[in-house]
Amino acid sequence: MKRILLIGLLLGLALAGYGYWGALRDPTVRTATIAMADWPKGQPPLRVALLSDLHVAGPDMPPERLARIVTQVNALRPDLVLIAGDLVSDKRVSTHRYAETEAVAPLGGLRARHGVVAVLGNHDHWRNTAGMRRALEANRVTVLSNSVTRRAGLILAGADDDFTGRADPAALIRAVAPLTGPVVTLSHSPDIVPDLPERFGLVLAGHTHCGQVALPLIGRPATMSRYGDRFACGLIREGARTIVVGAGLGTSVLPIRIGAPPDLWLIELTAPAAPATAAAAR
Template sequence: MSKWRITFIVLFCIGLLLAVWAFIVGPASFRINEDDIVVDAWPKECNGLRVAILADLHVGSPYKGRKSLQNLVEAVNKSQPDLILLPGDFVIQGVVGGKFVPPEDAAGILKELKAPMGVFAVLGNHDWWLDAARVEQSLESQGISVLEDKSVSLVSSECKLRLVGISDFWEGPHDVKKAMQGIDEGETILAFTHNPDIFPELPAELSLTIAGHTHGGQVYLPFIGRPIVPSSYGQRFAIGHVVEGGKHLYVSPGVGTSILPVRFLVPPEVTVLSIFSP
């Protein structure tokens, strides 16, 4: 066998293995990712607060159907978070190999989520493209509070927070001023939204903003980065902890897939974020 033929066979096998990983192993996997961050304005009374982030569930995308969501809910409850945030995109449109799951079905499973400080949601662009009112009603009817440009006070022992939900940057009003109505000066504010592109517009008094939407690019290539990120800022807000101008942002890569059912070196995850003061 010639050297060129051997080289071709080796490269073909490597390509096949990478394709299997990207289109089967990656999307079908799931992990609870425990991450710690330090936030400048975080109160010592809330040190170690554990926030579970269930972003971009896209229920119905390949390998992420009803049963998968049930398993995810069980895993999140076992991780015992203090607070659970659902930053939007509960449904799918047109993902290759996916099957639409009504938001009512997804909400009926998500109602089993448990956390002492509550379970809260905002809507994502896919939820708006389907029917924002329908998705919101589905969640609210199961006891999950939807904070579209609204806030709520949270108290757990000595920890006091104002949780602010900001509607989607692409499709929602994302009225930050409305969302922050009634908030007193000096309150510790934890915000969450779907699309991190709103981050540069947010006021400095937000201690931390949590978002999803980007899926971490779904694909990460060593030495190259993330070829496709649905953001006007490219890879700037693609994933993880970002600090700019004294403001803190955390972007979870989420669970499902969109457009193509591919995940390569960006595994589906629920992020359990522990937040500490300096």
């Protein structure tokens, strides 16, 4: 029995070590090209970087690591950077909790000609809503809360956090209604999707961490979504709508990742393909 317990302990430690190594990996850059309805005539394609769930906290995501990721993002030469919330983490096993100003300071190094736009997540609200907003704005990050802004011909509709009940889809719909152009919705949680009309054709989100742990045969024990695996991870198409859910950069609850490596997205937004013309009759 003692030998079995020892083997179980060693296997548990090995799995924890593997998970911690997975949490520290450089983020995978995932790419997609998405055609947008109402694309402005003559507008060139737009490169958008999507980051989510930074969860700055020790031991796995100190500000120094975030600064290295900022360098990685800048090397991709995005036109616009979007951040889908949860800038900080207060998990109980944290070895260091950074103040909002210290946590987001590396984001001031992001370089994109159309700027950086963010929404807040549940951890940001649990920590300090006003303080996080001030810290982001001090680093040239525009924060949206059930409101819109225009960037490079896009209507950016930023939802506040659905997980803590702060999202207001009706306010977003009203804000977008009088405007013309393609709509990109930025939300911490993808659970807002069913509450939005068809015009909100592209939704970018995080929150699920792609499960953070995704085991063979078992799958994801949790996605923190009331829709289960529907919006769990990656590029999802539902009719005319596209949803992109990032795995995020940091971790929550425990500093481990297994089967769900950290990632960021580089998305090219472009005009719909021109309809094929009929061949001339012979």
